Amino acid sequence: MKILVCLSNVPDTTTKIKLNGDQSALDMTGVQWVINPWDELALTRALDLKEKSEGKIDTITVITVGESLTEPTIRKALAVGADDAVRINLNPTDDYEVASNIAAWVKNNPYNIILTGIESSDYNGSAVGGMLAEFLKIPSVSSVSFLDMEGDKPLMKREIPGGTETIRVPMPFVAIVQKGIALDPRIPAMRGIMMARKKELTVVEPAGEGSKSTYIGFAMPKAKAKVKMIDAENAGQLITLLHEEAKVI
Amino acid sequence: MSVIVYTENWDGKFKKSSYELVSYAHALASELGVETIAISIGQVPEDQLNALANYGANKVLCVKNPELAVLDNAAYASAIARAAKANNAQVVVFANNFTGKAVAPRVAVKLEAGMANSVTTLPLSFSPFVVQKNIFNGKAQGNLQINSNIKVLSLAQNSFGVKESSVSLTIENFDAQLDSSKFNTELIEKNTVSGKIILTDAELVVSGGRGMKSPDNWGPLEELAAILGAGTACSRPVADEGWRPHSEHVGQTGKVIAPNLYIALGISGAIQHLAGVSSSKVIVAVNTDPEAPFFEAADYGILGDVNKILPKLVEAAKAFKAHS
Structure with missing residues (x-):
């Protein structure tokens, strides 16, 4: 059995967002690039499943759509235990382009389970997993917080508003995962980093469709008015202010 | 020509977020000079459906195919995309919630449409079609130009508000003509906490x-x-x-x-x-x-x-x- 984990290369979540002078682009100078946090959890779960599968899961492959500057992120995924990696050599413009290009690879290189994070922490697209499944005409399950194998059959839980549903779909499928799918991501050890250098990283040229949308400008949120402090001794006054001034209760 | 809006129901009832979504779709449709058509999946009482008229829905398409009893992302996407095509939709609107995230991307591929999610405003311009959306979880806003003929949008909750705008509404049944052999999401167990306020709905x-x-x-x-x-x-x-x-x-x-x-x-x-x-x-x-x-x-x-x-x-x- 083979698992594919889709990775997005994103600015570290503590990054302060800055715009360039004419607000046409984000200023990415000095940004630390990391694996998108949800993709990292997906990878962690895939590795856990492989380790306890007694050989039933053969390989964990990671794939990313990006130019060579994404390779440190891919190497990190290999260092924590992914078996091999694919990089589609394209600086993508939107989710449609990303999903279409991953689908083009998967059509010739099938996997039993494909994992994506529920969104990327940069453009918050939330669309690659669903689009990928539709391009491949296979099932997708979204907001997955639990994935396990019951014998040869995968079992999932998805988070619905106010609860969970336990779901099964036939393989191959795309699971779009969220928080809860795995505990803390793995930290690469020196041995893993050394081994990652020898693992195969296949670079392929794009074979999918182009984008349908493009960012033409950016803006920062409006600055907030200064906080109004309330004396702790009279904390109850807050309730009055929320009713009379803010009018939210 | 139309703007299609997917109005999800919870046990046969709409929520404030459904009305916000219809309000948004109606404002968009008015700018485009086209009809606002809501799609409702499953059994929803008529008084609930009629209430959508208060926010600008001209028509509700009721889809009751048995394949849609459980949320199967592919089946829902097929039904909504089919309705969008049948009504010559220019824009398809979803909520940026659990179901919207599950279904909207598949609809976009079926309609060969560019998609913007977590949209916060009406389009800044229609030609080219540009919407503003949250990026970096609201740490910044991006202006996204969508170049395809059909556009799929999902609206960030509480970003537009509920706006009343009474119109007359017709209710129609719509057969999504689904092939049940293609859809196989099996619901084994459902666990919900009743009586608790759902965090993403909470005001x-x-x-x-x-x-x-x-x-x-x-x-x-x-x-x-x-x-x-x-x-x-x-x-x-x-x-x-x-x-x-x-x-x-x-x-x-x-x-x-x-x-x-x-x-x-x-x-x-x-x-x-x-x-x-x-x-x-x-x-x-x-x-x-x-x-x-x-x-x-x-x-x-x-x-x-x-x-x-x-x-x-x-x-x-x-x-x-x-x-x-």
Whole structure:
């Protein structure tokens, strides 16, 4: 059995967002690039499943759509235990382009389970997993917080508003995962980093469709008015202010 | 020509977010000079459907194919895309919620449409078609130009508001002509907590962080939430420590919420936490540390120990409710 984990290369979540002078682009100078946090959890779960599968899961492959500057992120995924990696050599413009290009690879290189994070922490697209499944005409399950194998059959839980549903779909499928799918991501050890250098990283040229949308400008949120402090001794006054001034209760 | 809006129901009922969505679709359709058509899947009573007219829906298509009894992302996408094609949709609108995230991307591929999610405004321009959307969880906004003929949008909750605009409405049945052999999502078990306010729906949220000091101190927080009719939430460390369930974690990697009121009790306001709540209309921060970043993002602040301040808030909220 083979698992594919889709990775997005994103600015570290503590990054302060800055715009360039004419607000046409984000200023990415000095940004630390990391694996998108949800993709990292997906990878962690895939590795856990492989380790306890007694050989039933053969390989964990990671794939990313990006130019060579994404390779440190891919190497990190290999260092924590992914078996091999694919990089589609394209600086993508939107989710449609990303999903279409991953689908083009998967059509010739099938996997039993494909994992994506529920969104990327940069453009918050939330669309690659669903689009990928539709391009491949296979099932997708979204907001997955639990994935396990019951014998040869995968079992999932998805988070619905106010609860969970336990779901099964036939393989191959795309699971779009969220928080809860795995505990803390793995930290690469020196041995893993050394081994990652020898693992195969296949670079392929794009074979999918182009984008349908493009960012033409950016803006920062409006600055907030200064906080109004309330004396702790009279904390109850807050309730009055929320009713009379803010009018939210 | 039309704007299609998917109006999800919960046990046969619409919610305020459904009306917000129809309000948005109607405003969009008015600008384009086309009809607003709602799609409703499953059994929904007629009075519920008729209520959509108050927010500008000209027509509701009721889809009752048995393949749609369980949320199968592919089946839902097939039904909605088919309705969109049959009605020559220019724009298809979803909520940026659980179902929207599951279904909208598949619809976009079926319609060869560009997609923008977490959209916060009406289009800035129609030709070219440009929408503004949240990026970096609201730390910035991006202007996204969609170049395809059909556009798929999902609206960030509480970003547009409910706007009344009464029109006359027709109700029609729509057969989505689904091939049941193609759809195979098997629902094995469903677990829901009844009577609890769903966090992503909550208009008011009371949230606790490490400043609460112990999971045993949550009583007054829950009491305050109950008095106000608020949902309860928590910060990441609190969820990771197991003090509160993960379903309550709000922030960049947890839930992203935009209630009218967010009360942060003993949460310092790390950038990842703020990313999940910064779209809230009014923010209250209570913290012992005057340098806590939350005071920068808050509208109201109280400096002090939450465990001493909470009982005062509970008392004041009780008195307020007794008089209102």
